[in-house]
Amino acid sequence: MPATFTRNPVDVERKDTGIGGKPPYDRRPTGGGGDGENWDNHPHGRRGPRELLIRYRLGVMFALSGDLMFFVALVSAFFVRQSAGHFDAYNNFTSDWRPLAVPPILWLNTAVLLLSSVTMEMARRQLFHEIDVMEEWLGLGRPAVKRAAPWLAATLVLGLTFLAGQWVAWEQLVRQGYLLSSPDPSSHFFYLITGIHGLHLLLGIAALIAALVGLFTLKKVEFRQIAVDSVSWYWHTMGLFWAFLFALLVFFQ
Amino acid sequence: MKRALGRVFTTEHRRLGVMYLLLALAAVAVGTTLSLLMRFHRVWPNAVLPYFGVMKPEDYLALVTMHGTLMIFFVLTTAPQSGFANLVLPEQIGAKGMAFPRINATAFWLTVAAFLVLISAAHITAGGAPISGWTSYPPLSALPAAGPGQGLGMDLWLVSIGIFCVAAWLSAVNMLATILGERRAGMTWGRLPMTVWAWLVASILTLLAFAVLLAAVVLLFSDRHFGSSFFIPMNDMIDGRVVGHGDGSPLLWLHLFWFFGHPEVYIAVLPGMGLATSLFANFTRRRVAGYKMMAGMLVAIGLLGLAVWGHHMFVSGMNPYAGTAFAMVTMAIAVPSTVEVIGWLATLWGGGLRLQTPMLFALGFLSFFIVGGLSGPLLAEPALDAYLHNTFFVVAHFHLIMAMAGVFGVFAGVYYWFPLMTGRLMNEALGKVHFWVSLIAAYGTFLPMHFAGLAGEPRHYDRLAGPATNFAALIPVERGITYSALLLAAVQLVFLWNVFVSARRGRVAGENPWQSTTLEWANGTAPTRIEAGPYEYELPQGEGGFHPQWESAPKLE
Numbered sequence: 024m025p026a027t028f029t030r031n032p033v034d035v036e037r038k039d040t041g042i043g044g045k046p047p048y049d050r051r052p053t054g055g056g057g058d059g060e061n062w063d064n065h066p067h068g069r070r071g072p073r074e075l076l077i078r079y080r081l082g083v084m085f086a087l088s089g090d091l092m093f094f095v096a097l098v099s100a101f102f103v104r105q106s107a108g109h110f111d112a113y114n115n116f117t118s119d120w121r122p123l124a125v126p127p128i129l130w131l132n133t134a135v136l137l138l139s140s141v142t143m144e145m146a147r148r149q150l151f152h153e154i155d156v157m158e159e160w161l162g163l164g165r166p167a168v169k170r171a172a173p174w175l176a177a178t179l180v181l182g183l184t185f186l187a188g189q190w191v192a193w194e195q196l197v198r199q200g201y202l203l204s205s206p207d208p209s210s211h212f213f214y215l216i217t218g219i220h221g222l223h224l225l226l227g228i229a230a231l232i233a234a235l236v237g238l239f240t241l242k243k244v245e246f247r248q249i250a251v252d253s254v255s256w257y258w259h260t261m262g263l264f265w266a267f268l269f270a271l272l273v274f275f276q
Numbered sequence: 277m278k279r280a281l282g283r284v285f286t287t288e289h290r291r292l293g294v295m296y297l298l299l300a301l302a303a304v305a306v307g308t309t310l311s312l313l314m315r316f317h318r319v320w321p322n323a324v325l326p327y328f329g330v331m332k333p334e335d336y337l338a339l340v341t342m343h344g345t346l347m348i349f350f351v352l353t354t355a356p357q358s359g360f361a362n363l364v365l366p367e368q369i370g371a372k373g374m375a376f377p378r379i380n381a382t383a384f385w386l387t388v389a390a391f392l393v394l395i396s397a398a399h400i401t402a403g404g405a406p407i408s409g410w411t412s413y414p415p416l417s418a419l420p421a422a423g424p425g426q427g428l429g430m431d432l433w434l435v436s437i438g439i440f441c442v443a444a445w446l447s448a449v450n451m452l453a454t455i456l457g458e459r460r461a462g463m464t465w466g467r468l469p470m471t472v473w474a475w476l477v478a479s480i481l482t483l484l485a486f487a488v489l490l491a492a493v494v495l496l497f498s499d500r501h502f503g504s505s506f507f508i509p510m511n512d513m514i515d516g517r518v519v520g521h522g523d524g525s526p527l528l529w530l531h532l533f534w535f536f537g538h539p540e541v542y543i544a545v546l547p548g549m550g551l552a553t554s555l556f557a558n559f560t561r562r563r564v565a566g567y568k569m570m571a572g573m574l575v576a577i578g579l580l581g582l583a584v585w586g587h588h589m590f591v592s593g594m595n596p597y598a599g600t601a602f603a604m605v606t607m608a609i610a611v612p613s614t615v616e617v618i619g620w621l622a623t624l625w626g627g628g629l630r631l632q633t634p635m636l637f638a639l640g641f642l643s644f645f646i647v648g649g650l651s652g653p654l655l656a657e658p659a660l661d662a663y664l665h666n667t668f669f670v671v672a673h674f675h676l677i678m679a680m681a682g683v684f685g686v687f688a689g690v691y692y693w694f695p696l697m698t699g700r701l702m703n704e705a706l707g708k709v710h711f712w713v714s715l716i717a718a719y720g721t722f723l724p725m726h727f728a729g730l731a732g733e734p735r736h737y738d739r740l741a742g743p744a745t746n747f748a749a750l751i752p753v754e755r756g757i758t759y760s761a762l763l764l765a766a767v768q769l770v771f772l773w774n775v776f777v778s779a780r781r782g783r784v785a786g787e788n789p790w791q792s793t794t795l796e797w798a799n800g801t802a803p804t805r806i807e808a809g810p811y812e813y814e815l816p817q818g819e820g821g822f823h824p825q826w827e828s829a830p831k832l833e
């Protein structure tokens with residue numbers, strides 16, 4: 024009996040069960056197996072546990088990079104519009120831009136949103152906790168789901184709180200007489216930026232709910248991981264975008 | 277019934293590819309008809325036409341607008357990029373399918389929706405069709421009162437383009453995730469067919485550019501309906517009445533629009549460049565000269581293309597120093613473009629050309645790319661552009677390099693990949709007639725426009741002779757252009773005939789009719805690991821030897 028042997032690829036194929044025949048936990052970088060097996064040589068759908076996850080991550084990342092350009096366009100419009108003006112009857116350059124004092128509740132909202140990113144990350148990590156994942160994969164219960172669900176729910180609550188807070192901020196502005204249709208460009212930008220970001224968060228909330236439902240209904244560990252993982256990258260990005268947009272609205276008026 | 281629905285609402289990428297091509301065909305048919313009406317009107321401005329009666333200036337502008345929008349968005353963005361990529365991209369990289377088939381199908385149906393909204397914009401009687409051109413410059417496009425067609429027509433235009441942006445975005449996400457994540461083992465960057473490189477770069481541009489266009493469309497919509505003033509300047513007047521109420525900046529729209537607009541023209545032409553590279557290698561039975569360089573230059577063109585938008589704005593009142601900077605970056609983009617051309621010529625040089633129809637159209641593509649490209653650096657010179665901007669010289673430039681090169685690229689693709697769609701080859705004789713007449717008529721149509729432009733003939737004017745404009749001397753040239761355009765359109769009927777007849781009764785293609793090396797011809801026999809490069813044609817074992825990518829253990833890498 025030789026001490027080492029190279030597995031016949033046919034063997035590997037036969038043993039493949041569903042998700043690559045490997046638990047959805049990737050230990051490739053540290054595993055010192057050295058059995059000469061390279062998952063990249065496998066056909067599609069069998070290149071190891073993370074293949075699908077990586078596909079979804081790529082998709083989310085590309086979608087978000089387009090979204091980033093969208094916001095970059097809005098922000099550059101903000102700066103261009105801010106510096107625009109005209110010459111009046113006395114040949115003085117004047118501009119209609121009046122800085123807007125953002126409602127202070129925005130600080131609170133921002134804190135809430137950043138906190139929600141923390142809870143989201145906690146939820147995500149639960150699903151990649153190796154021991155729990157193994158247990159779920161072997162069918163010995165659902166410890167990861169049990170631990171992730173509360174964090175996910177917390178994120179949902181915080182997200183809704185943020186949106187409610189934004190709504191309050193809008194109401195305060197309206198009471199001060201700033202409407203979308205009032206002549207102030209700074210208030211147009213405020214409504215537009217917070218509105219579009221809010222729409223993104225609404226989409227995120229829908230995705231969070233879907234992930235929460237999926238946590239209990241999806242049959243495969245891998246799919247549960249993907250659901251939470253995709254939502255979480257989206258959510259973090261929206262948090263990050265907000266941090267920048269908030270800084271723009273507060274400090275660059 | 278259910279099966280029919282299943283066939284239509286499919287997520288199968290090949291079928292989606294064909295559906296994209298059919299959508300583009302519908303759009304190109306409408307767009308061409310509109311352009312013929314314009315040509316007719318320029319030469320016989322007082323003729324009584326069926327639907328229009330005597331054409332009013334706003335009718336002419338509506339034709340220009342619908343023609344440009346249909347051709348640029350619904351023909352040259354859909355067919356080369358989404359159409360062909362859906363047809364062959366997954367096979368070419370050895371993937372099982374697209375990364376996100378459902379997102380991909382959604383993108384298609386959104387594109388259809390955008391198309392329908394746009395067509396409906398043309399038929400809304402109240403206020404008429406949009407008239408602002410495919411660029412829709414404010415402040416006119418921002419004010420419903422600014423003219424006929426600036427009401428509901430313009431709104432529908434914006435909605436249509438907004439939907440199109442979302443569709444393009446989804447489609448690009450799917451393409452990029454597919455190219456990056458779904459390649460078969462061994463399908464390294466150096467083994468990708470050049471078409472895949474082109475689709476990769478075009479998808480990146482789509483992702484970045486259409487996001488910015490979407491933002492611009494949202495801002496413009498807000499100006500029209502929510503009382504904001506992003507683009508409407510102070511004291512803007514319509515009919516002697518002041519309507520501007522803020523210091524909005526029309527220049528801002530130009531920046532946002534052209535940040536999209538220039539990458540967009542490359543989105544239209546890059547797939548053709550990739551395909552031409554493949555075809556030159558195939559029909560000369562040689563390797564691509566400087567594969568790495570060619571791929572790298574495609575990427576360079578894409579990157580530089582993101583930084584040249586200001587060359588559309590030299591006379592807009594933009595800071596002249598910015599104009600100089602944009603002029604220099606624009607000249608710089610001529611460098612990778614030239615490298616591409618030299619690479620193609622090097623591939624062709626001394627290789628026995630097999631002049632079958634796909635190859636003819638690829639050569640036609642090359643000729644338009646060169647001739648149209650030559651006028652680019654002239655226009656990129658701010659001083660020259662001050663005269664040439666908004667003349668027919670620009671129309672000549674972009675119809676040769678984008679419209680004709682793009683369409684010839686699409687034809688090359690249709691003739692080449694037709695066996696994959698139908699199992700049959702298209703008729704060669706008809707194909708040759710189609711090619712030669714199209715080539716001559718295309719030059720006959722667009723070359724004289726250079727002279728009209730040099731003589732100062734402006735774009736977007738509905739008549740040449742009259743109290744306001746007098747270019748009566750140009751009318752003979754115009755007449756020649758119109759005849760040539762009619763011929764160009766007429767010969768496309770030969771193409772349509774060829775498609776329909778060949779699809780049923782064409783010569784059966786068999787496997788790999790062009791003796792290609794790339795994987796879309798593997799017919800499902802590709803191994804799990806790719807071991808060959810994409811263009812292994814010159815093999816030592818003699819004439820015509822080639823090594824397809826689906827065979828293992830190549831002699832050469």
Ligand code: HEM
Binds near residue numbers: 541545
């Ligand atoms: C050597 C490379 C090129 C250079 C230097 C160049 C330069 C220019 C310049 C300066 C203009 C603006 C002219 C004006 O409006 O006054 C222009 C317009 C245009 N170019 Fe190019 N170009 C190049 C290649 C291309 C390519 C490859 C395409 C498309 C595939 C293209 C499509 C267009 C279009 C569509 C317009 C007109 C847009 C409009 O006003 O409606 N160009 N080009």
Ligand SMILES: [Cu+2]
Binds near residue numbers: 537538584585588
């Ligand atoms: Cu350009």
